Amino acid sequence: MAERSIADLLREAADRIERQTGDDLLPHPDGEKMTRCFLQELVSILLAYITKTFDRSSKVLDFHHPHQLKEGLEGFSLELPDQPENLEQLLVDCRDTLKYGVKTGHPRFLNQLSTGLDIIGLAGEWLTSTANTNMFTFEIAPVFILMEETILRKMQEKVGWAEEGDGMFCPGGSISNLYSVLLARYDMYPEVKTGGMSDLPRLALFTSEHSHYSVKKAAHILGIGTKNVFVVKCDARGKMIPVELESSILRAKNAGCVPFYVNATAGTTVYGAFDPFLHIADICSKHGLWMHVDAAWGGGLLLSERHCGKLRGIERASSVTWNPHKIMGVPQQCSALLVKKKGILLECNQLGAQYLFQPDKPYDVSYDTGDKSIQCGRHVDVFKLWLMWKAKGSEGFGSQINRCLENAEHLFNLLSEREDFELVFKSKPEHSNVCFWYIPPSLRVIAPEAERDRRLHEVAPKIKAKMMETGSVMIGYQPTTEKVNFFRCVFSNPATTKEDVDFLLDEIVRLGCGL
Amino acid sequence: MAERSIADLLREAADRIERQTGDDLLPHPDGEKMTRCFLQELVSILLAYITKTFDRSSKVLDFHHPHQLKEGLEGFSLELPDQPENLEQLLVDCRDTLKYGVKTGHPRFLNQLSTGLDIIGLAGEWLTSTANTNMFTFEIAPVFILMEETILRKMQEKVGWAEEGDGMFCPGGSISNLYSVLLARYDMYPEVKTGGMSDLPRLALFTSEHSHYSVKKAAHILGIGTKNVFVVKCDARGKMIPVELESSILRAKNAGCVPFYVNATAGTTVYGAFDPFLHIADICSKHGLWMHVDAAWGGGLLLSERHCGKLRGIERASSVTWNPHKIMGVPQQCSALLVKKKGILLECNQLGAQYLFQPDKPYDVSYDTGDKSIQCGRHVDVFKLWLMWKAKGSEGFGSQINRCLENAEHLFNLLSEREDFELVFKSKPEHSNVCFWYIPPSLRVIAPEAERDRRLHEVAPKIKAKMMETGSVMIGYQPTTEKVNFFRCVFSNPATTKEDVDFLLDEIVRLGCGL
CATH class of the missing domain: 3.40.640.10 (Type I PLP-dependent aspartate aminotransferase-like (Major domain))
Structure with a gap:
């Protein structure tokens, strides 16, 4: 696809958008062209975001504290005006909203049970919201x-x-x-x-x-x-x-x-x-x-x-x-x-x-x-699911799910052989969840009793905080009534590969070895 | 915006899409171009739909019974396959889904309390689904x-x-x-x-x-x-x-x-x-x-x-x-x-x-x-609302709402003066709801007692059925415990004008005068 010519068209559209507000869009009688320009501009922002989402050299997130975001970073203001803003400013707001968010479709976002960004499913959502019923x-x-x-x-x-x-x-x-x-x-x-x-x-x-x-x-x-x-x-x-x-x-x-x-x-x-x-x-x-x-x-x-x-x-x-x-x-x-x-x-x-x-x-x-x-x-x-089912067929869903579980098995196999990690339970994962502790060098020399557990409890939150700061990867952690904080890794993103699993362990060691 | 050149690009993309499936999209390592083509194709379908939505010469709906849609109209099949369909077919499915649906943003869709298709709000939804969190x-x-x-x-x-x-x-x-x-x-x-x-x-x-x-x-x-x-x-x-x-x-x-x-x-x-x-x-x-x-x-x-x-x-x-x-x-x-x-x-x-x-x-x-x-x-x-608030300001929302209530007042004024319509209650609308009966010529000669009411009860459903068949306009009707079926017209779509209100009454008369 000739990227350049689309970019030219969008630049031309942007020049006009700067001077216009939402009132110039449909249902305004002359609003059709401006509506197309505005939505095409938005789509180009979204396409850039989608590309970045799958790009491993891009961060999973660019973390800011609540108070930082509320203070207005680089002019990004959450406050609601009495008077309208122009279309150009709205597109800037859209870009900023994505910039300060979390890329839940990133291959190294392993934080929740719902991850990934299925393009067909996304198309389904765009259509659903356009149908607005x-x-x-x-x-x-x-x-x-x-x-x-x-x-x-x-x-x-x-x-x-x-x-x-x-x-x-x-x-x-x-x-x-x-x-x-x-x-x-x-x-x-x-x-x-x-x-x-x-x-x-x-x-x-x-x-x-x-x-x-x-x-x-x-x-x-x-x-x-x-x-x-x-x-x-x-x-x-x-x-x-x-x-x-x-x-x-x-x-x-x-x-x-x-x-x-x-x-x-x-x-x-x-x-x-x-x-x-x-x-x-x-x-x-x-x-x-x-x-x-x-x-x-x-x-x-x-x-x-x-x-x-x-x-x-x-x-x-x-x-x-x-x-x-x-x-x-x-x-x-x-x-x-x-x-x-x-x-x-x-x-x-x-x-x-x-x-x-x-x-x-x-x-x-x-x-x-x-x-x-x-x-x-x-x-x-329902529509996005229906469209995905058409796109993948039952069999396509099956193999996508198999790949997620293969990642879990790969992680389980790696952890089974390592001395700096400990599995929360020893058996092979039934689903794609893998639960484990990272044991930093300083704790490996202590017997696994109360004192070690007290210190081990602090390891996962500290590493997680560093992960969020660097934005390199995200996984969850939690304690149970009997067990101190451990990592829970889950795979549901088809974009995640075995190399990402390897990266995860390397990154935990890199961030946690000094603890 | 140079419509033609975008159309050319999309045609070129379409040629390729025909031979591809969802597996060729991101996260496939070479999937970026195809992802952009596919989503641009989809957007062009959605933009055409949006334009039609606001076009009064386009029908509000193209009605089909459940069994007709289930039988598969012109090859549109709801059934879910075991094997994947190609991207071209998915785009056809998207077009058909919109074709057989109801244009809830049409200026003459007055059927529910939620109507309209706000372009900024829609942009907000597209971004929300892309952020997928x-x-x-x-x-x-x-x-x-x-x-x-x-x-x-x-x-x-x-x-x-x-x-x-x-x-x-x-x-x-x-x-x-x-x-x-x-x-x-x-x-x-x-x-x-x-x-x-x-x-x-x-x-x-x-x-x-x-x-x-x-x-x-x-x-x-x-x-x-x-x-x-x-x-x-x-x-x-x-x-x-x-x-x-x-x-x-x-x-x-x-x-x-x-x-x-x-x-x-x-x-x-x-x-x-x-x-x-x-x-x-x-x-x-x-x-x-x-x-x-x-x-x-x-x-x-x-x-x-x-x-x-x-x-x-x-x-x-x-x-x-x-x-x-x-x-x-x-x-x-x-x-x-x-x-x-x-x-x-x-x-x-x-x-x-x-x-x-x-x-x-x-x-x-x-x-x-x-x-x-x-x-x-x-x-x-929340995001679509936030973006709309930026776009309109509190004041813009205010005037949009005022216009909806002006439409209701216009309808109320028309009805107050007509003999072929009867208001359910005589006072000026407080919100944008207007409730009324259409009295066909055959019923105007009967005293408003039990027999007239029995027949009047059937008028609104019959006219509504005809509206759906012709697809010209849509409003709701209902009875209450004391009152036979009456029309409830509500205005929440800023695209609706006083001319649409006039059209509504003309259309009811046209469809109902023979009853």
Whole structure:
């Protein structure tokens, strides 16, 4: 593509933009040309950013403290004016916003479960925001409503449900998990919708100590109370121990509670562990409990022939959370809740607002799915995933995920052989999480007891602070109740290679050897 | 801008795209050029769509039934493949997705409270999706976190709170309203977070019969129960009647309930009414109740000197929902919850997940606002609003909103003088909602009693169906418990002019005169 001539055109556009404001854009009657110029200028800024994102010689971030950013760096002011700014200044603001941000698509951004910058997914988001519609009715989102139906059915097939279930895209995994608890409660006590919790016995739900905190948050929100969340012990690998679940259920019953819901996890946040779903399903069947699988992180593995066996038993779940915005690399946000029992989502949540869900519309109003939701307006999160699925096919997703897990295995193999690093658990990663300590030379000579642990606890935060300052790489760290601060490395960016993994270890040593 | 040369470049790119797949884009080592070509091609599709959106000779929609779209129109298939499709096909899919959708930015799309296509806001969304980050910590969203703080403070000032409060952008107004009920419950009974509702008395909340259904949905979700939502009567204009509120509170107390929360509305969904906030605030003070104002639709009027008086008394609210994605024209989604009591949002919702909210980070961790949220990952909804505020200034928002209300007044004036239309209520619109019936010639000769009403009920759906078929214009309709189907016209698109309003009436007559 002839870069130069586009650049010339943009320069010409920029000359005009300087003298114009937003009022000169569409819908201004003569606004078409200026609209095209302005958006093309913006796109050229975004394309430059995208190129930099994938360039290893570019920093992951250019760190500034909150007070520095608030003071206004090089004229970048966050303050909101009473009077309009011109288009040229807005483009400068856009450039600055990206400059002081974090490149979450950088191959060395390993800080969260959601990383990467999929170009097809990005194209999907640009189109979605241009279409600027809302998921409540078929009337105003005909194509997106049908795409949601198609994708949810596909995901249910991958989960292994023979019959068509139900589902919905939600604003993040926490809300998807909240839905699952809401549905389970309604399934056991439909009268709760009108009467509330006052007439119900004390309910109890179960989740492992390694599960995501959103299950507890759901209990808080729904009025069940966090103390009625029974936290089930895990083995050293972070997997729920079935006999512990069973004894927790009995303990809850003895305490006068009514158990109704178990959350099992496919890919825990920190260790990447998969709970033993078949065992848990047996226990749920025996006690008549709703089994939910939080596969926000691990769901993507269902698309990999090599790894899907790790989710064996998920087909017995009553509901599943699966976030394509994690290991599948879909831009944020994109989280699906899948429900086995068809109809319960609508029955539980519908209130039949007359201004939206008129029964006398000229089309099949069962496609007006908005009343299934706890939201009213709902963002279109499905299109980018649909477009990526077209672009990659199920198989393409599978191989992309395999590569992420290969990176984790490579890191695990390296760490297993090194004396300056220590693994938090010794077994091969099930997902792409690898947890480890870096032991600086000064600590290698001390026995691994209280004093060493006290000092080791400070190592990860210090190295992380240096990483952010240099901007060379980013990974997360955290303690657990029993373990001092350790690094958690996760791979979900297809741009990350084995060389980046090698770089990570070199960089940790470089930044940490003097500690 | 030299359109032709860009078109040439894109044609050249298209020739290559045909032979390529997503694997040839970045992060492929040689993927930069192809990435630029592909995204430029997409942008040219989007720019064409944007131009059409504002073109009155273009249809608002090209309606197809669900089964027609599912059958695959002109080769447009929703089905998901196992194998990848090439880039050329993906661009065709993008074109088709837009073709079969609804142009919500069209000057004659008057169907929802959120309409329009603000070019600056759109630019903000394109940048947001390119940055692809998440609001949970300052660490990965430094600029966006500070923008959220700046904007929330600005909105609080407009509400009239002297001291700094708190707040958060939420995925839509229903979730913002849910937060308000959650906070009110926690404020009165902090023990509910751990213990749940089992130990609490039966709680009661209050909202008007014209308020949004999300308040009832919140009661369902939080385990309060919809029957404990006391629905307060309104006057003919749709405003809550204060003495009815007071008597509802007493009735609830007599029934053994504990009142804790009142929702007042600034701009009801159907009538656009503003509740009498000062009266309601007095009643809330007297009974010690949390006063929430759902200003999802009406909040924008605070930016108009001409109209802000309609919200007098909102400053006495404990919390406010305000959706910039409605009358302010910000792309969806963008909804803010504002809370007067600083600190309660965090105290109520925090669980302190160690993997995200480490206390030993190198910066001021009070900027890690994620634990205030009921979500974990949270989409960046603030940037587009920030950029629009820079582009328009507070004053620009004000005049944009004034123009929307002028359109409503124009429609109201026209309707007042016509015999073939009837207003649902006679007073001048307070917001931009105008509710009316079209009376076809065949019904003008019948007395306005049961038989006429039965037939009148069918008029709006029939005309709406014809509108969708012709694609000329779109407005909503609905019944209430006492009134048969009527049209609700709302103006939130700055592209809509008085001529479009005239067109709307002509079109209704054209489509409906034979009924």
